[in-house]
Amino acid sequence: MDEPQDVTTRTATVDVWTDALAQSTGSPGGGAGTGVMLAVAASLASMVAGYTEAEGSRRAEVDAVRARARSLRETALRLADDDASASRAFGAAFRLEPGPERDEAIHRASVDAARASAVLGEHAMDVIDDLAWLAAHGNRALIADVVVAFGALRAAVAGARTNVSFDLASLRSAGKTLEEVRGLHPDLWRAVEQLERALGRIDSLTADVDGRAAPTGSV
Template identity: 70%
Template sequence: MEERDVTTRSSTVEEWTQGLSESTGSPGGGAGTGVMLAVAASLASMVAGYTEPGADHQQTVDDLRDRARRLRSEALHLADEDSTASRAFGAAFRLEPGAERDNAIREASVDAAHASAVLGARAVQAIDDLAWLAAHGNKALIADVVVAFGALRAAVAGARTNVSFDLGSLRSTGASLEEIREQQPELWASVERLTGALERIDALTEQIDSRAAPTDSI
């Protein structure tokens, strides 16, 4: 299968993961981040569907499930967008040294960082819904909530690392980290926000781990 044919929409899981296993970079870790977010959203939707709240919470559950379904679709779209950004990123670094290469790297790095930042922002927005399910969802599916948190953590961690790495790649054009921070303040700040999100996910997971894995508490 040709590289351009490997997408989350047109490929089976077997085909997509085979594409991920190849040394092409497209799909790569950023696209994998999007797929992990889709897994988290899918599990949130499933748990919400099994949750039978009182009448006062029915609308909350319905809205949560709708958001999760939209996020699953959007995350897969973002995964494919990252694959496109990865191809441009790799192509830029293969150019001959010079002004054209520097400009290509600068554009590709910022585009790739932006794609990862958008994905990370969407992942952060899902934390509240998983926290709600942990507290009010079907108790028999608490293990699924923990798995969803694990997938969400992978998505946030991947987005954070990719934004940081892509920004750092701008140093190959002669820019210092201080200059990069001044030139890309929003992308730079997104790394800190994603770091905070990781800490929150870890705290939430720790709170419910004993319910999901009771044998570990003995």
């Protein structure tokens, strides 16, 4: 098998990629896993849309949902592999000897990693409306698949939110206070807040369809 750092979502089987994820290397790590979870959500959205029969303008909506989902799957896997590369730079920065060079490397790697996670989170938030549409108008026999997609999407959004927040907090290792970080990177700070709100919306949408997806649950 290739060394873990050489394993990508494009070249590896699920078995090989998850084995690399299981190693104590951090590349791939949780950020790459976040991208894969987003790819799972997008794949399920595409599947449900493909099974959904519709006519007229509704057909055009279904086709658009499926096209966006298929494109997102590709993007999510690319972002997962990009994150694996960013993780190596992040780890390398912290292994440097203490001093100005290390502080600068940590700052650069932390901001790069935060921006990568923010981009992934932005793509994840884009699919919420499409999953909501499928929950309301998609093939009813596949409502459980929509719920699984929401679960995968929630994991992606939560991962992106936490990674951006953690990477920003890591700037304190380079001598910054949280207030200074907020002033230097307001866009990333806002991304954390937006992702937090997105989690609430996903939870609300999932709760709305749970009665149809799991009617034998407790009452």
